[in-house]
Amino acid sequence: MSAEKLLEIRGLYKNFGSLKVLKGVSCDIARGEKVVIIGASGSGKSTMLRCMNLLENPTFGEIWLEGRLLTPVDPYLHNDIIRASRTYRRLSAREGADDEALIKKIRAEDLLHERNEGRDYAALMRRFYGDNYMDTDSARARIGMVFQHFNLFNNLTVMENLTLAPVRLKRKTKEEAEEKGHELLKRIGLDDKADVYPSTLSGGQKQRVAIVRSLAMDPQVILFDEPTSALDPEMVGEVLELMKALADAGMTMCVVTHEMGFAREVADRVLFMADGTILESGTPAEVFDSPKNPRTRQFLEAVL
Amino acid sequence: MESLGYSLLIALGAVVIGFIIGVAMAVIRISPKTNPVMRALDRFAVLYITVIRGTPTLVQLLILYNSVLVSFKSMSTNLLVPIIAFGINSGAYMAEIIRSGICSIDVGQMEAGRSLGLSWLTTMRRVIIPQAIKVVVPAMFNEIIILVKETSVVSYIVLKVGSRQKYDLLGMAEKQGLATPACYLAFLFTAAALYLAVVMLLTFVQHHIERKLKKNER
Numbered sequence: 001m002s003a004e005k006l007l008e009i010r011g012l013y014k015n016f017g018s019l020k021v022l023k024g025v026s027c028d029i030a031r032g033e034k035v036v037i038i039g040a041s042g043s044g045k046s047t048m049l050r051c052m053n054l055l056e057n058p059t060f061g062e063i064w065l066e067g068r069l070l071t072p073v074d075p076y077l078h079n080d081i082i083r084a085s086r087t088y089r090r091l092s093a094r095e096g097a098d099d100e101a102l103i104k105k106i107r108a109e110d111l112l113h114e115r116n117e118g119r120d121y122a123a124l125m126r127r128f129y130g131d132n133y134m135d136t137d138s139a140r141a142r143i144g145m146v147f148q149h150f151n152l153f154n155n156l157t158v159m160e161n162l163t164l165a166p167v168r169l170k171r172k173t174k175e176e177a178e179e180k181g182h183e184l185l186k187r188i189g190l191d192d193k194a195d196v197y198p199s200t201l202s203g204g205q206k207q208r209v210a211i212v213r214s215l216a217m218d219p220q221v222i223l224f225d226e227p228t229s230a231l232d233p234e235m236v237g238e239v240l241e242l243m244k245a246l247a248d249a250g251m252t253m254c255v256v257t258h259e260m261g262f263a264r265e266v267a268d269r270v271l272f273m274a275d276g277t278i279l280e281s282g283t284p285a286e287v288f289d290s291p292k293n294p295r296t297r298q299f300l301e302a303v304l
Numbered sequence: 305m306e307s308l309g310y311s312l313l314i315a316l317g318a319v320v321i322g323f324i325i326g327v328a329m330a331v332i333r334i335s336p337k338t339n340p341v342m343r344a345l346d347r348f349a350v351l352y353i354t355v356i357r358g359t360p361t362l363v364q365l366l367i368l369y370n371s372v373l374v375s376f377k378s379m380s381t382n383l384l385v386p387i388i389a390f391g392i393n394s395g396a397y398m399a400e401i402i403r404s405g406i407c408s409i410d411v412g413q414m415e416a417g418r419s420l421g422l423s424w425l426t427t428m429r430r431v432i433i434p435q436a437i438k439v440v441v442p443a444m445f446n447e448i449i450i451l452v453k454e455t456s457v458v459s460y461i462v463l464k465v466g467s468r469q470k471y472d473l474l475g476m477a478e479k480q481g482l483a484t485p486a487c488y489l490a491f492l493f494t495a496a497a498l499y500l501a502v503v504m505l506l507t508f509v510q511h512h513i514e515r516k517l518k519k520n521e522r
């Protein structure tokens with residue numbers, strides 16, 4: 001795991017019952033990188049973001065944050081674990097020694113059965129998991145999330161929204177948290193709203209407060225799921241401005257959005273998703289000006 | 305007047321028991337079903353709620369009086385029989401009131417809490433429950449009011465305190481009506497007026513609490 005990879009998604013699958021929503025997504029996000037995800041509605045963008053902080057449990061696949069594993073180990077992603085399994089030994093005894101073909105076959109046909117794979121396999125799984133594991137709540141505390149519908153805590157004032165998590169999780173004392181809270185609110189010009197309840201704010205104000213609420217936890221990366229889609233058009237600008245300011249300040253960001261202007265200006269990399277896979281990935285210039293995949297071209301023609 | 309006291313005592317005891325059962329059942333119903341024990345408890349809660357809501361209160365009272373609680377029945381003071389029976393009855397309704405109150409809160413509130421790294425329990429306590437209380441209070445008072453009136457069915461069983469037979473509000477009206485049939489209707493009206501007074505008092509308290517909760521916002 002090289003140090004500059006902050007978030008790493010490997011072979012991510014997500015099924016809802018029989019509905020296959022993510023079909024093997026892999027992507028790395030480096031520290032300081034801004035990744036924008038575009039794609040048609042229903043292509044799995046939200047599901048991918050929600051898997052990244054485990055609001056959804058991935059069906060298969062691994063998610064790594066700062067070199068530590070957030071999900072259970074996916075044995076199919078590790079050849080040495082496959083090799084330690086009884087299934088591998090049985091097949092190699094019967095079918096001969098082509099290691100690569102065997103591993104491919106086991107993976108493709110989903111042949112591993114946790115319980116029956118023997119002690120070596122279990123020990124390896126355990127060691128792998130134990131050595132690298134980060135628990136879900138600590139991971140979430142390091143990963144900020146901004147929702148389409150803001151999701152500010154309605155029963156708490158703006159300031160309480162900003163201080164609840166840092167204080168509860170003992171990141172800061174109440175005084176430190178409030179000091180930081182005022183600093184953040186000043187940054188978005190809403191310090192006078194510290195003691196009001198969210199219901200009195202406009203949509204744009206709510207979303208800006210939601211963004212600084214995630215900042216109050218000093219996250220390593222912030223995930224944005226269509227942060228401007230629920231806003232009246234005149235409020236989109238103020239939210240995008242704040243996001244640009246964050247980007248300029250070096251925050252690592254992963255943004256699902258339909259704001260192509262924002263993507264072009266801010267993104268280091270644009271991912272195009274369709275049918276639960278990443279079909280195209282490149283710099284904004286590459287993806288917007290000379291898309292390689294016909295599906296990307298089609299999508300861009302429809303939205304631009 | 306003593307009979308009003310017994311009616312209220314039974315209702316109060318039942319509310320307390322019902323509330324405890326209701327909270328427990330609601331917690332079981334809404335908490336994540338991650339292990340077989342939780343799943344078994346959940347199935348039990350569903351069964352309990354279905355049976356209690358699906359059968360008349362009077363039938364439940366008579367069944368409990370003549371079966372499980374039969375040992376209380378022979379004691380010199382048997383007030384616990386109706387208190388437990390109405391408590392068990394009310395618990396099912398309260399469980400549903402609490403559960404639906406919590407479910408009425410947008411899932412985004414829980415997701416926002418979890419995405420900040422707060423635990424399920426902390427998010428419940430600090431964010432979901434305070435919002436749910438506003439939804440739950442009116443329905444809860446409604447249930448309490450119904451319960452107060454429904455305690456009148458205890459006149460079907462013999463209440464004993466210190467081996468002496470005692471009466472609830474309606475039971476007293478019935479008894480006096482048997483003694484002086486000419487005034488039967490007047491006794492019934494008196495009982496009705498007393499029930500009404502209690503309910504109006506409860507309604508007053510309810511509005512007071514609702515106003516207080518509302519002030520806590522904006």
Ligand SMILES: Nc1ncnc2c1ncn2[C@@H]1O[C@H](COP(=O)(O)OP(=O)(O)O)[C@@H](O)[C@H]1O
Pocket residue numbers: 016019021039040041042043044045046047048
């Ligand atoms: N909790 C869920 N249960 C069942 N299906 C879901 C759930 N969440 C999303 N889906 C389905 O997954 C698909 C992708 O959804 P989503 O990730 O929200 O797409 P996008 O954000 O790209 O519009 C959709 O078909 C949606 O109906």
Ligand SMILES: [Mg+2]
Pocket residue numbers: 045046047226
């Ligand atoms: Mg979406």
